[in-house]
Amino acid sequence: MLRLITFRLAHAVPILLIIAVLAFLLMQLLPGDPAVLMAGEGATPQAIQEIRQRLNLDQPLVRQLGTWLLHLAQGDLGSSLQLNQTVVSAVAERLPVSLSLAAISLLITVPAGIMLGVVAAYARDSWLDAVAMAVALIGVSVPTFWIAILSVILFSVTLGWLPSAGYVPLSEGFVPWLLALIQPAIVLALFQIGFLARMTRSAMLDVLDQDFIRTARAKGVVESVVLWKHAFRNTLIAVLTVVGYIFSLLIGGSVIVEQVFALPGVGRLVVQAVLTRDYPLVQGTLLLFGFIFVLINIATDILYLIVDPRVRYD
Amino acid sequence: MITATASQKSKKSRYLSILMGITALVGVSALAAPAQSQGKNAETIIYGNTAGPGTLDPFVGSSTVDLEVMHHIFEGLVGMDANYAAKPMLASKIDVAPDGKTFTFQLRKGVKFHNGKEMTAADVQASFERYRKLSPNASVLADVTEYSTPDPYTFIIKLSKTNAVFLDVLKSPVYPFVVLPAEQKDKPAREVDIIGTGPYKLAEWRKDSHLTLEKFDDYAVDTTGKPADGLVGKKEALVRNVRYRFMPEANSRIAALQTGEADIIANVPRDLVARIEGRPDLEVRRLLACQQYFIVNTQQPGTDTPEMRQAIRTAIGVDDIMAAISRPTKRSHAMTIPGGEYYNGDLNNQYYDQKNPKLAGELARKAGYKPGQKIQLMTTATYPEFRDAILVLSEQLKEAGIDSEVHVIDWATNAANMQSGGGNWNISSTQFCSNPNLGPQQWKFMVYNFPHVKNDGTLDAAYDKFYTSQDLADRKTAWNQIEKQVLDQAYMIKIADTGLIQALNKKRLPSFDDYYINRFWNVPLK
Amino acid sequence: MTDAALDFATDPPTWRHRAWKMAIRLFRHRSFRIGFGITLLLVVVATFGPLLVKTDPTAMQMRFRFRPPSERFLMGTDGFGRDVFSRFIYGAQLSLWIGLWVAVLSGIAGTFFGVLSGYVRAIDSLVMRVMDALLAFPPILLAIGVNAALGPQVHSVIIALSVSYIPRTARIVRASALVVRELDYVQAAKISGASGLRIVWRHILPNSIGPLLVQLTFVFAYAILAEAALSFLGIGPPPPTPSWGNIIAEGRDYAVEAWWIMLFPGIGISLAALGMNLLGDGLRDVLDPRLKIEG
Numbered sequence A: 001m002l003r004l005i006t007f008r009l010a011h012a013v014p015i016l017l018i019i020a021v022l023a024f025l026l027m028q029l030l031p032g033d034p035a036v037l038m039a040g041e042g043a044t045p046q047a048i049q050e051i052r053q054r055l056n057l058d059q060p061l062v063r064q065l066g067t068w069l070l071h072l073a074q075g076d077l078g079s080s081l082q083l084n085q086t087v088v089s090a091v092a093e094r095l096p097v098s099l100s101l102a103a104i105s106l107l108i109t110v111p112a113g114i115m116l117g118v119v120a121a122y123a124r125d126s127w128l129d130a131v132a133m134a135v136a137l138i139g140v141s142v143p144t145f146w147i148a149i150l151s152v153i154l155f156s157v158t159l160g161w162l163p164s165a166g167y168v169p170l171s172e173g174f175v176p177w178l179l180a181l182i183q184p185a186i187v188l189a190l191f192q193i194g195f196l197a198r199m200t201r202s203a204m205l206d207v208l209d210q211d212f213i214r215t216a217r218a219k220g221v222v223e224s225v226v227l228w229k230h231a232f233r234n235t236l237i238a239v240l241t242v243v244g245y246i247f248s249l250l251i252g253g254s255v256i257v258e259q260v261f262a263l264p265g266v267g268r269l270v271v272q273a274v275l276t277r278d279y280p281l282v283q284g285t286l287l288l289f290g291f292i293f294v295l296i297n298i299a300t301d302i303l304y305l306i307v308d309p310r311v312r313y314d
Numbered sequence B: 001m002i003t004a005t006a007s008q009k010s011k012k013s014r015y016l017s018i019l020m021g022i023t024a025l026v027g028v029s030a031l032a033a034p035a036q037s038q039g040k041n042a043e044t045i046i047y048g049n050t051a052g053p054g055t056l057d058p059f060v061g062s063s064t065v066d067l068e069v070m071h072h073i074f075e076g077l078v079g080m081d082a083n084y085a086a087k088p089m090l091a092s093k094i095d096v097a098p099d100g101k102t103f104t105f106q107l108r109k110g111v112k113f114h115n116g117k118e119m120t121a122a123d124v125q126a127s128f129e130r131y132r133k134l135s136p137n138a139s140v141l142a143d144v145t146e147y148s149t150p151d152p153y154t155f156i157i158k159l160s161k162t163n164a165v166f167l168d169v170l171k172s173p174v175y176p177f178v179v180l181p182a183e184q185k186d187k188p189a190r191e192v193d194i195i196g197t198g199p200y201k202l203a204e205w206r207k208d209s210h211l212t213l214e215k216f217d218d219y220a221v222d223t224t225g226k227p228a229d230g231l232v233g234k235k236e237a238l239v240r241n242v243r244y245r246f247m248p249e250a251n252s253r254i255a256a257l258q259t260g261e262a263d264i265i266a267n268v269p270r271d272l273v274a275r276i277e278g279r280p281d282l283e284v285r286r287l288l289a290c291q292q293y294f295i296v297n298t299q300q301p302g303t304d305t306p307e308m309r310q311a312i313r314t315a316i317g318v319d320d321i322m323a324a325i326s327r328p329t330k331r332s333h334a335m336t337i338p339g340g341e342y343y344n345g346d347l348n349n350q351y352y353d354q355k356n357p358k359l360a361g362e363l364a365r366k367a368g369y370k371p372g373q374k375i376q377l378m379t380t381a382t383y384p385e386f387r388d389a390i391l392v393l394s395e396q397l398k399e400a401g402i403d404s405e406v407h408v409i410d411w412a413t414n415a416a417n418m419q420s421g422g423g424n425w426n427i428s429s430t431q432f433c434s435n436p437n438l439g440p441q442q443w444k445f446m447v448y449n450f451p452h453v454k455n456d457g458t459l460d461a462a463y464d465k466f467y468t469s470q471d472l473a474d475r476k477t478a479w480n481q482i483e484k485q486v487l488d489q490a491y492m493i494k495i496a497d498t499g500l501i502q503a504l505n506k507k508r509l510p511s512f513d514d515y516y517i518n519r520f521w522n523v524p525l526k
Numbered sequence C: 001m002t003d004a005a006l007d008f009a010t011d012p013p014t015w016r017h018r019a020w021k022m023a024i025r026l027f028r029h030r031s032f033r034i035g036f037g038i039t040l041l042l043v044v045v046a047t048f049g050p051l052l053v054k055t056d057p058t059a060m061q062m063r064f065r066f067r068p069p070s071e072r073f074l075m076g077t078d079g080f081g082r083d084v085f086s087r088f089i090y091g092a093q094l095s096l097w098i099g100l101w102v103a104v105l106s107g108i109a110g111t112f113f114g115v116l117s118g119y120v121r122a123i124d125s126l127v128m129r130v131m132d133a134l135l136a137f138p139p140i141l142l143a144i145g146v147n148a149a150l151g152p153q154v155h156s157v158i159i160a161l162s163v164s165y166i167p168r169t170a171r172i173v174r175a176s177a178l179v180v181r182e183l184d185y186v187q188a189a190k191i192s193g194a195s196g197l198r199i200v201w202r203h204i205l206p207n208s209i210g211p212l213l214v215q216l217t218f219v220f221a222y223a224i225l226a227e228a229a230l231s232f233l234g235i236g237p238p239p240p241t242p243s244w245g246n247i248i249a250e251g252r253d254y255a256v257e258a259w260w261i262m263l264f265p266g267i268g269i270s271l272a273a274l275g276m277n278l279l280g281d282g283l284r285d286v287l288d289p290r291l292k293i294e295g
Helices: A004-030 A033-037 A045-054 A061-073 A089-122 A127-141 A144-158 A174-208 A211-219 A221-254 A255-260 A266-273 A279-307 B008-030 B064-073 B123-134 B166-170 B250-259 B306-315 B320-326 B359-366 B384-399 B411-420 B440-449 B457-468 B472-488 C004-010 C012-028 C030-052 C085-120 C121-135 C137-148 C154-179 C184-191 C196-232 C244-254 C259-287
Strands: B043-049 B078-080 B086-088 B091-096 B102-107 B144-148 B154-159 B202-205 B210-215 B241-246 B282-296 B375-379 B403-409 B428-430 B494-503
Touching: A004 A061, A004 A279, A004 C085, A004 C121, A004 C137, A033 A045, A033 C004, A089 A127, A089 A174, A089 A221, A089 A255, A089 A266, A089 A279, A127 C196, A144 A174, A144 A255, A144 B250, A144 C196, A144 C244, A144 C259, A174 A221, A174 A255, A211 A221, A221 A266, A221 A279, A255 A266, A255 C137, A255 C196, A266 A279, A266 C137, A279 C137, B008 B091, B064 B202, B064 B210, B064 B241, B078 B202, B086 B091, B086 B166, B086 B306, B091 B166, B102 B123, B123 B144, B123 B154, B154 C244, B166 B440, B250 B494, B250 C244, B282 B384, B306 B359, B320 B384, B320 B494, B375 B384, B375 B411, B384 B403, B384 B428, B403 B411, B411 B428, B440 B457, B440 B472, B457 B472, B472 B494, C012 C030, C012 C259, C030 C085, C030 C259, C085 C121, C085 C154, C085 C196, C085 C244, C121 C154, C137 C154, C154 C196, C184 C196, C196 C244, C196 C259, C244 C259
Parallel strands: B043 B241, B375 B403, B375 B428
Antiparallel strands: B078 B086, B091 B102, B102 B154, B144 B154, B202 B210, B210 B241, B282 B428, B282 B494
16 A cells, blocks of 8 residues: 555656646746736836846746746745745645535535436436436536526525625534535536536446346345445446546636635636736646645545455556 | 455455544534634624735735725825815824925824834835835835934925925825835835734735734824814724625625625626615615726827827717716716816816717728728726726727727736736726826826827926926816826727715614725724 | 558448448437437527628617517627627527537647557657646646636637647547557558558547547537636637627626526527537447546
């Protein structure tokens, strides 16, 4: 196990390095001068030049990249240009919001998506299958922000059941925290449920066709045991892969939901940073996403080991 | 195929138990935390606006969202009263020498900063020096020859030239001339510690989420006998906290007010007020304190001749624009507000709302416009009223046979392009909220910089006359000339007086006074 | 021409015959039929609609602001008094156009990188590491970054979305390339002196086309949804040209009072994505039953 983790982490280093370089290059493509934006409306050329020097923006590109990588190697992600904050602290402030949202959303997605998928596969070609898959299809076809706005109109404006916007940290209580996040989490989960259900169904169909299922049924094993213990367990690897993928998407990719529900998550941080040409912040957060992506992949690998002892990483 | 061995199985259950343990811990600690609602609170006013401040460094802050927080935290030597006139704030007495070159400020005694130290003349001088070093507005201090502090409560500014309106310059609500502790002198722009002398201090600031102000218990209330007036006078924090919540979606802001999650909200789109007006406990407030303009880039090919700019102006009809922007609007051609010192009636209204696409087309052809040539319109989705005005403009130009192209970018870049002249734009739209109220000295910077006016002897001479005239009547004449030149040359094209709509909970905030910017002192909460 | 005999996979009569059989199998598939129907309908609307609709989608009539759907304005009007029906039709054109281009561009680029890495062993590792790295960025954030870099234009939206779907497409093509490369007849072609390009063209590409097509239908669906998301954030196709995304974005404040502005393009987007997803499901079942992850 330890060897696996070490191996995978070592393997991740070149990917992280490439992510770092890509993030750096992407920011260089952006038109617009961060120094002008920082100096504010009506700043003098001298003031702008001073900022440029202070941030090393006047250095050649390769030099800037080198400096950045060097600092990175020392664990220094630099400071945001706009926020008067280090990149690490800016992200640390936002991460709990994104993680909370992703976690609640995942907790809704996983049981719902798997149930839909398994039921659809089991009742293949029946009306139940058709209904389950129609629900899943709608989930992956309807634009998230459209549903988000309609949901606010219904549950917050018309019915007044749920807060319309804002985040309450967990330290202020479990119930307010949950209330603030439940609506965005469900909206976010709709797409993921559809996605997971479709994947689960096709993985289940593959397994249900196989000989050992027929053998089990012939032996008179109870249907529910066949379904969950024999069939579903054998799709766990595929399902886990999808869940891991969904989780990594949820952390950074929920910009839209964060915007509608005014949640101060990492997604909005990156969007703001891109728009204000906050180079260090964009680079730092993209690198962080890379890191989370790699971590989730490792966690998925470990879970493979747990759910399916046949998997070995020798 | 390898089957599971006993040891692997036990390993597996160990992981599971660890996982379950962690889950249980998180759950328990979460439940154990004190349940506290974010909603109604007797001690906290909750204010919902679209966005939060970009910076709280007063010397570089210019947008309303920055300023509406700053003036609770910081104070300057002078400030504006309800009629936008300069009145002493941290100064107790101001002497202006007859030549208009020396200004002596007596400071109020016992004024404390939020860090507990007393404010003295040394802090004032350090603040002015920092301002001159890094504020975008620093040029207004260019004529300062000397600061002096003969004693801790006296501060003297000497100028090289007569400036009849220097105190009006110092009252500027944009890039405010506030006093920071002397230790902040060498802090780079945007990196100051947020320490002022105001009735509220900064308690918490979470970008994209909220900002909380807390009552400053050692606040030195102005006891010189003046009642609260504009930003000056006797200010008292009557509540413990004010929480600014940043909610970009209009639907969410309105829902927050309706459900009691917010006590007051700003920027209610005009077409949505009906949702609030039906409720007896809620109240809609309309304020006309701003003006919206098209800014024309005089250095960009396509709009670099007065003839072409005038052709564009001729095509514009303001009624459709006013109908499209979701704000309260009022027709007005003037660059000042009715009732103000420099308002000049119908003097320059021939440039307003010309609405003549046919003539505009002819003028454009005469100015050398070739069909297919595209006028570049730059705007932002951050402020729908700017974007909507630009979209209507694009249609009105089309009617006059002038092609255009709309570019929607973020506001930061839009603003930066407007001030630098870069980014390849001919026309953009923006709104001014304090300049029209405050007068010519606050207009100068915008009038020259946004349209990038170069080599205009008429305008230069008029401004020169304005600054050196000690007599108000002469200054008014100078202003009439300035306004005429700006509108005639179509550096800026006036759309309308505009404002914003706020809504509040009458039961919670029974006596909240409107001003061009929101103030939360002397506001009781029920 | 030494390997002509081995080219049965692309032999013209056989090719046509196989395609015909494939089409019959596809049309027997229910999802495919429905998806094809929806997609065809939208394509017809987008292609011929603008020829039939007389109202200019950008023409403003302030006296008709916020009119509900009626005989005169089938889908009502927006805050500028513009005809939402006309905007919907023209918007369909732009939204589908963007979806199509994103599918085509990410298909071409993904195929290029996939084949390169699946066939040229020396750079496989490097190309795939770069693809993995790109995969680590959430697609919407990558699109926002690229879009900000290129400026607010329709083509930058297309390029931004294409870039974010290249890694997934490249992976799928690479996987087929790896399998095909080892097949006996491909090895035989190689031994008999066929050039690398020829092998790629004759063997690897035809064999990757199934999984690639399936992937591209899903990319098409995602691209339409992503265009709407970018518009919502204010960085989609620039106004006044309508796209489904920016019609919704401009009308979102009035979701209660003028529900029609948001409703119709929202249905349009959902239908288009639904149609492409169904089409993709059908293609997958018929062309490539083993394919599971579409991500």
